Amino acid sequence: MATTDHGVTSPGRAHIEERTLRRDRWWLQPLTTFVVFSAFVVYATVRAFLGRDYYASPYLSPFYSPCLGDCVAGASDFGQPFAWWPLSAALIILVFPLGFRMTCYYYRKAYYRAFWMSPPACGVAEPHRSYSGETRFPLLLQNVHRWFWYAAVLVGAVLTFDVVLAFRPMPAQYAVGDGETSGVHMGLGTLLMLVNVVLIWLYTLSCHSCRHIVGGRLRHFSQHPVRYRLWTWVSRLNESHGRWAWYSLFSVAIVDLYIFLLATGTIQDVRFF
Amino acid sequence: MGYDLKMRVWRGDAEGGGLTDYTVEVSEGEVVLDALHRLQATQTGDLAIRWNCKAGKCGSCSAEVNGRPRLMCMTRLSDFEESETITVTPLRTFPVIRDLVTDVSFNYEKARELPYAELGPRDADGKRRMMQVDVERGQEFRKCIECYLCQDVCHVVRDHEDNKQHFAGPRFFIRYAELDMHPLDTHDRRRLAQEAAGLGMCNITKCCTEVCPEGIHITDNGIIPMKERVVDRRYDPLVWLGNKIGLRNKDNDGRTEV
Numbered sequence: 001m002a003t004t005d006h007g008v009t010s011p012g013r014a015h016i017e018e019r020t021l022r023r024d025r026w027w028l029q030p031l032t033t034f035v036v037f038s039a040f041v042v043y044a045t046v047r048a049f050l051g052r053d054y055y056a057s058p059y060l061s062p063f064y065s066p067c068l069g070d071c072v073a074g075a076s077d078f079g080q081p082f083a084w085w086p087l088s089a090a091l092i093i094l095v096f097p098l099g100f101r102m103t104c105y106y107y108r109k110a111y112y113r114a115f116w117m118s119p120p121a122c123g124v125a126e127p128h129r130s131y132s133g134e135t136r137f138p139l140l141l142q143n144v145h146r147w148f149w150y151a152a153v154l155v156g157a158v159l160t161f162d163v164v165l166a167f168r169p170m171p172a173q174y175a176v177g178d179g180e181t182s183g184v185h186m187g188l189g190t191l192l193m194l195v196n197v198v199l200i201w202l203y204t205l206s207c208h209s210c211r212h213i214v215g216g217r218l219r220h221f222s223q224h225p226v227r228y229r230l231w232t233w234v235s236r237l238n239e240s241h242g243r244w245a246w247y248s249l250f251s252v253a254i255v256d257l258y259i260f261l262l263a264t265g266t267i268q269d270v271r272f273f
Numbered sequence: 274m275g276y277d278l279k280m281r282v283w284r285g286d287a288e289g290g291g292l293t294d295y296t297v298e299v300s301e302g303e304v305v306l307d308a309l310h311r312l313q314a315t316q317t318g319d320l321a322i323r324w325n326c327k328a329g330k331c332g333s334c335s336a337e338v339n340g341r342p343r344l345m346c347m348t349r350l351s352d353f354e355e356s357e358t359i360t361v362t363p364l365r366t367f368p369v370i371r372d373l374v375t376d377v378s379f380n381y382e383k384a385r386e387l388p389y390a391e392l393g394p395r396d397a398d399g400k401r402r403m404m405q406v407d408v409e410r411g412q413e414f415r416k417c418i419e420c421y422l423c424q425d426v427c428h429v430v431r432d433h434e435d436n437k438q439h440f441a442g443p444r445f446f447i448r449y450a451e452l453d454m455h456p457l458d459t460h461d462r463r464r465l466a467q468e469a470a471g472l473g474m475c476n477i478t479k480c481c482t483e484v485c486p487e488g489i490h491i492t493d494n495g496i497i498p499m500k501e502r503v504v505d506r507r508y509d510p511l512v513w514l515g516n517k518i519g520l521r522n523k524d525n526d527g528r529t530e531v
Contacts, residue, residue: 005350006432006433006434007431007432007434008365008366008431008432010434011287012368012369013284013365013366013367013368013369014283014285014289014290014362014363014365014369014375015289015291016283016291016292016362016365019339020340021337021339021360021362022339022340022341023339023340024339048491061515105477105497106477108477109477109478109479112476112478113478118428118478119428119432119478119480120343121439122342122426122478122480122483122484123337123340123341123342123426123480124340125428125430125431125432126432126464128432130435131428131429131433131436131474132474133429133471133473133474133475133476134473134474134475134476135471135473135474139476140473143500143503143504143507143508144508145504146501146504146509186313201408208497208498208501209501212502216498216501217501217502217505217522217525219407219453219454219455219456219525220404220407220456221404221406221407222404222406222407227342228406238493239493247330265334
């Protein structure tokens with residue numbers, strides 16, 4: 001009997017050599033996750049360290065909002081308390097949305113499967129010989145998710161403010177036609193930012209920690225009707241938390257790319273009015 | 274309308290065994306358990322199978338069909354191509370007794386480690402009252418038929434035999450959650466869930482939810498809320514501060530840590 005003391009080939013279990021007997025394409029989902037997440041990480045890292053081309057008035061890239069470092073004129077709507085910061089201003093703020101997503105219950109599932117193969121798919125043996133889950137440092141820090149959620153709410157509020165500012169008239173150099181700027185403006189950038197902030201809010205408010213905080217922690221819903229109602233709404237959103245995670249990941253990258261292309265003069269904004 | 278189904282069935286015991294090929298005649302509308310019963314009746318009278326209700330409610334006929342944990346009585350042959358070979362093995366997380374029957378006593382040992390509900394005093398008229406809205410969350414978990422497919426697929430014990438001692442598994446995490454959400458229970462099981470039951474070992478990869486034949490949202494409605502309750506107790510300075518200055522979560526008052 002060729003068994004070891006490890007996993008599905010442990011002594012006493014049915015002797016089957018194969019790691020899995022699944023014949024469907026179980027590898028497709030983790031592979032897709034791996035490729036898309038890796039592409040996003042590479043793109044976001046490059047853009048975060050670039051330190052320029054993040055503002056095309058009135059649009060500010062979500063990677064740099066709020067712009068608290070030594071930012072270009074017009075980009076800092078909340079002052080520049082970190083003007084001394086020698087690196088890209090994105091690095092000051094990105095730690096919060098990054099931490100929120102890294103500790104997110106959905107993303108954890110996705111990257112544990114795709115990057116750490118723990119497990120790669122259901123019923124497929126993982127390659128690791130030992131496993132301690134989230135009981136030790138650094139994975140013990142996954143428990144601070146709700147702290148990043150508090151920060152994510154603030155970031156969401158700032159991004160909402162950015163969308164309001166994106167309705168401002170554009171400066172003459174960006175204006176189309178005769179160059180005249182009206183009192184209110186809306187361009188493709190405004191629309192993209194609006195869609196992005198809606199998706200960011202859907203992702204933030206569908207968070208499992210949010211669901212717990214608004215009412216999930218209670219044992220007597222009947223004594224807290226308002227919190228119960230909130231919990232019911234968040235629960236409904238929470239069913240699609242993974243979808244909002246993906247959509248908002250794409251939208252934030254698309255908005256940043258659009259603003260990058262505007263700021264570098266590669267394209268001109270499509271102006272609706 | 275019948276056809277010859279090709280099957281590979283694991284035969285053997287704890288000493289050893291392997292997959293054996295069979296061909297068995299099946300009919301339209303049948304399930305994997307039907308095919309195995311016909312195999313048992315016509316070719317392999319000594320094939321060991323555990324089954325009972327054939328209706329997906331007793332949780333007895335758990336096995337792995339083409340590598341996926343399933344109830345054999347709820348796995349329709351029409352889900353497969355007629356030319357496809359269906360492979361059936363016992364649950365790969367538990368010790369095998371013979372053929373498709375495994376020893377699932379691990380689960381009963383874990384059940385015994387979980388303190389039952391300790392209800393508070395009755396009302397003046399001798400009754401206990403609970404509002405429907407307060408108990409309906411826990412009722413989802415009462416749908417569990419204890420088929421242990423979630424326990425079987427959980428990689429924490431499936432891929433790491435040594436974790437069995439310190440890990441209760443998803444079936445019991447929803448039991449912890451159910452009791453922790455109970456409006457009348459006076460036990461606080463959060464420490465127990467984290468330490469003795471090994472809740473922190475779960476990395477919420479949701480395979481338990483994927484295989485649950487009752488469609489219980491084990492991860493989203495059970496494990497994650499339980500993890501958040503542990504965070505309340507151990508990792509949230511705001512809660513700690515609130516307790517210190519008297520802004521307690523009064524909804525959880527009166528419970529005793531076990």
